[in-house]
Amino acid sequence: MAGSAHRPQPRSSPDGRTAQTRAALIAGAIAALREVGYAGASAREIAARAGCNQALVFYHFGSVSGLLLAALDDISARRLAAYTGLLARSSSLADLIDSARAIFHEDLESGHVAVLVEMITGAASTPGLGEQVAERLAPWRTFAAEAVRQGLAGSPVEALLPADDLAHAVVAGFLGLELLANLDGDLGPALALFDRARQVATLLDFAGSVPSARPGGRS
């Protein structure tokens, strides 16, 4: 039931004027969240960026938070598709770290994770919004767990750090790095961290390929 409210007749052609307006509003919402944060993402601010009228926010999305959630949906869909593609193409842990670095870099430059972070923290001021944001974060967490499972398959790390625990840390790490990079306007430290992780990953890839180097390995 959540999500079905205030959707006007989607009867017009797939990329008619209506769809264009909705898309422009979503793009404007993303830009606003990125540049002026949740507190600054008002209907007027967003409409100005979309080049249309403030009233259309309410016509198409019912409320400002309705639009912000739609923007989050939009980002999630596009980002997860990109992530999944990268994951499928990674055959080693080092590959996976490289992919994660590329994802982080791209997301940061385009501000996608910033939008997510703003929504998570901003949700506190709007009753009921927290649950809806959490729902939309769920697929990212599932994806992280899958990536970790794939990257650690057969690694000695598995025994020490279960995939689910590590996945939680990975998501938290992404969000935290984004927070700091955004505040500092400098993603250097975060990228340096990925480079270090890559070195460790290379070691683990090697350890995984040498059976005798796996303590407790039984197969």
Add this chain to the structure above:
Amino acid sequence: MAGSAHRPQPRSSPDGRTAQTRAALIAGAIAALREVGYAGASAREIAARAGCNQALVFYHFGSVSGLLLAALDDISARRLAAYTGLLARSSSLADLIDSARAIFHEDLESGHVAVLVEMITGAASTPGLGEQVAERLAPWRTFAAEAVRQGLAGSPVEALLPADDLAHAVVAGFLGLELLANLDGDLGPALALFDRARQVATLLDFAGSVPSARPGGRS
């Protein structure tokens, strides 16, 4: 120069009515940031929690963001004192992880890190606020670097992960875990992570105490 504006005569006795009001406003600001976020932390909202008049926010702190920064200063001072005490009492890496877990738990329950996170993300909507928040975050980062340096002294991890890089990851991790725990209303996964880290730390403590287990060790 920033910070000296709008400070009314501190001529009254140290814990006179003035100091009480200022303290109540700061406490109200912290509670508001924690419960309704940056976007909801208005002068009226804060004054209501402080049990005083809205106009006093401007009299004592000049503006709402002035008060919020004062609140952040207050938290930083008290938290860093507590952290430093814990650090001084930790003699092994496992001890340090235990301390970190205790810090995280306490901060989360009391909402101190939530305040920091709200200020970091909320700063985007108020020009110039970002730099001031960054200034106040700096001591936390310095502390993290010291803790990491102390915890890793003589550990084989040092060669792979320089202390500064790791410290950046630790701060990002804290902020990210806070973000998730706050959204979910569940700090279980974060605490589980600390437990895992503690296990690894115990291993490293052991490795550090056995010279032959340190590859490349030269002393």
Add this chain to the structure above:
DNA sequence: GTCTATACTTGGATAGAC
């Protein structure tokens, strides 16, 4: 130092013309 009252601004939301 603290309060009441108020000026001014911005934002959410709706009605109705086109």
Add this chain to the structure above:
DNA sequence: GTCTATCCAAGTATAGAC
């Protein structure tokens, strides 16, 4: 479906009484 006009609520900030 989009716009203009408008209402109302909430927010920042100041003036002036006490």
